[in-house]
Amino acid sequence: MKLKLEHLEPYLYYGLTFKGKRKGYFSFDKEIMTFCSLDLDGRWQEFKPILRPLSEITKEINQNGKTINIDLISFKLLGGRFLSEVLKEGKLIDELPHGLVSVLYEYHFDVFGLIENGLAIDINTLNN
Numbered sequence: 419m420k421l422k423l424e425h426l427e428p429y430l431y432y433g434l435t436f437k438g439k440r441k442g443y444f445s446f447d448k449e450i451m452t453f454c455s456l457d458l459d460g461r462w463q464e465f466k467p468i469l470r471p472l473s474e475i476t477k478e479i480n481q482n483g484k485t486i487n488i489d490l491i492s493f494k495l496l497g498g499r500f501l502s503e504v505l506k507e508g509k510l511i512d513e514l515p516h517g518l519v520s521v522l523y524e525y526h527f528d529v530f531g532l533i534e535n536g537l538a539i540d541i542n543t544l545n546n
Contacts, residue, residue, distance in 0.1 A: 419531075419535045419537065420537075421466075421532070421537045421538075425467075425530045425532060425537070426467060428519075428523045428529075429467065429469075429523050429526060431523070431524075432523060432524045432525075432526065434467050434468075434526065435467070435468045435526075436465040436466060436467050436468065437465070437466055437468055437539050437544075438465050466537060466538050466539045467526075467532065467537075467538045467539070468526070468538070468539045468541050468544065469526050469527065469528040469532060469533060469538045469539070469540070469541065470525065470526050470527045470528060470540075470541050470542075471527075471528055471533055471540055471542075472505065472527055472528060472529070474527070474542075475488040475489050475492075475501050475502055475505075475522075475527065476488075476489045476500075476502050479525055481525055481526075486521075486525060488501060488521060488522065488525065488527070489501055489502050491518070491521060492504075492518055495515050495517060495518045496514075496515070496518070501514075501518065511529045526541070
């Protein structure tokens with residue numbers, strides 16, 4: 419699996435942060451994106467997005483001064499079911515309501531399995 423623009427684009431609306439191999443961290447958002455051309459086969463492979471593993475959907479998340487629990491939000495959007503249960507049953511992300519998937523992107527949850535494929539950095543490993 420290779421990192422592709424389609425993996426990054428949904429997160430860019432929410433100020434995705436990357437870690438470069440040589441130059442530390444930087445954020446990238448939609449406005450910057452429209453003026454840049456990505457060469458994902460070349461230089462962009464040197465950067466990895468910083469994401470949260472999906473296993474954290476049951477935890478309280480603090481980001482940009484907001485606290486959220488995705489599993490509790492999902493309960494209403496999924497008609498009385500928790501997202502953690504739905505994902506255990508094998509339901510795919512693209513089968514979920516758009517509003518819920520948008521929240522996953524906003525809080526930088528790894529919906530494409532990039533962390534396990536070595537294409538993204540688990541946010542929990544940054545301070546270790």
